[in-house]
Amino acid sequence: MQGFEGARPAAPEDLASPRHPAPPADNARRPLGYVVDVAGSGSQIALDLKRLEECMADADPSVSLSGQVGSQIKIRVGNSWLLASVRNQRHEGSAEDCIFAQVDFLGEGEEERLTGKIFAFRRGVTRYPIPGALVYPATSGDLRQIYASDGRANVTIGTVFPSKDIRAGLYVDAFLGKHFALLGSTGTGKSTSAALILHRICEMTPQGHVVMIDPHGEYSQAFRGIGHLLDVSNLQMPYWLMNFEEHCEVFLTSVGSDRQIDADILAKCLLHARQRNRLADQIGKITVDSPIPYLLSDLANILQNEMGKLDKGTNSIPYMRIKSKLEEIKGDPRYQFMFSGMLVGDTMAEFISKVFRLPSSGRPISIIDVSGVPSEITTTVVAVLSRLVFDYAVWARDEETRPVLLVCEEAHRYVPNEKNNDGSSVGRILSRIAKEGRKYGISLGLITQRPSDLAEGVLSQCGTIIAMRLNNERDQAFVKAAMPEGARGFLDSIPALRNRECIICGEGVSIPVRVSFDELAAGLRPASDDPSFSQLWSKSGGEEEAVERTVQRWRAQSR
Secondary structure (H helix, E strand, C coil), X not given: CCCECCECCCCHHHHHCCCCCCCCCCHHHCCCEEEEEECCCEEEEEEEHHHHHHHHCCCCHHHHHCCCCCCEEEEEECCEEEEEEEEEEECCCCCCCEEEEEEEEEEEEEECCCCCCEEEEEECCCCCCCCCCEEEECCHHHHHHHHCCCCCCEEEEEEECCCCCCEEEEEHHHHHHCCEEEECCCCCCHHHHHHHHHHHHHHHCCCCCEEEEECCCCCCCCCCCCEXXXXXXXXCCCHXXXXXXXXXXXXXXXXXXXXXXXXXXXXXXXXXHHHCCHXXXXXXXXXXXXXXXXXXXXXXXXXXHHHHCCCCCCCCHHHHHHHHHHHHHHHCHHHHHHHCHHHCCCCHHHHHHHHHCCCCCCCCEEEEECCCCCHHHHHHHHHHHHHHHHHHHHHCCCCCCCCEEEEEECHHHCCECCCCCCCCHHHHHHHHHHXXXXXXXXXXXXXXXXXXXXCCCCHHHCCEEEECCCCCHHHHHHHHHHCCHHHHHHHCCHHHCXXXXXXXXXXXXXXXXXXXXXXXXXXXXXXXXXXXXXXXXCCCCCHHHHHHHHHHHHHXXXX
């Protein structure tokens, strides 16, 4: 190898000096190059082009890719090995037989005396290499020990790239305990990958408690066998579970200064309506936020009575606005799943048990299909469900902990960034869960195709990030900013990932890893496959009947 800008590195003949004994014939045991300089999180190395070419012909896939961008190499440090990931490469004209690469340190492990492989691997660096330290290929045997379970509970979801037999796993407690995000552009296999991960977790923990918000109705098919499926036909979510802020989102139509006037009127009348329930006498002091059942007719009558007490010169328009909206909702069949007169009984415990799977009865996941919910109140429904998860966890701290996993598909719709924020309560409660939920045993899973549209700071609260291919440069930059420094070499390959491939880094894995997801059985996949235009547009028949059936469902607002 040639020199590097003023500093003379070891020449090939130096590698066989007393300081560097002659290497064995085995490709994996012969050095690829040496360390040029060292920094806190990584270093620059020089790689011998001839050795790289020899490695490319090796039967071991890990050795054959050693030195390439995204691959792993190991550096000798005393009696230990330091594992690093190659971030980039460059060639300089003055060094015709070598290339230079930046590497990021991943962790370190001891050396097995007989094989020279890494064992007892741990994340982080305690001993740094010095310039001139030798660089070796990381073998499949090394990676198998590094990615092997160290006794912690885990689920396997695929294989470590580029191997075909090294299993990639997620440490369940760390993965769920510190939140996670699954990111990927449309068509990369994001929904199927989410279903795969949840299936594996549910198989491992059949008494778990998972709540999934499904905005497109695509996951019901995937979890029909092990999940409890809820939609507008059987959700039966009591309206009185809403707090005051959520009531305002549903019942108030005014803006500006008028909205504050309407909110004051609604607060007074709502509290009065809640106080009419006999539970109010048993509980004592209640507030406008207390989940106490009340009748919509009582709220309407109280509004009417308050309006009747007004002086002739006082404006009654705010009362009329609220009452008009209330009557509209009561008479609209689209809202019956929530504002039915049958839901006024005290069914709070029953509803929570049904949605949170307490007990799970062998069906640990509830899929809440909100695709049939009127768009005007979809965010409010999601806000109520999310807040119930948080409030239940807060008030259940004196009980045996029953952690709940809340998964939000299309998360950018509910936790938008400041630019797209419409002030809805769902963004605030999900942001609070992201920041504080871990203390109360709540795990948050965010699935989105537009991470750059997520609220600032929410993605950074996710301890594990699963990044599939992202085509948008803004999204790529946003994800890179949220990733740890040691994963940057992997992140540069995000635009080049194939379908059903991802980069995983964070608490759920031992080190950042590129994974090829397992194939999921057809019956366990979400209903999110792209239509085949060439096939569907090449045949005809049955269109009239299909249109008639569609119109009937459309008019009835029911599937």
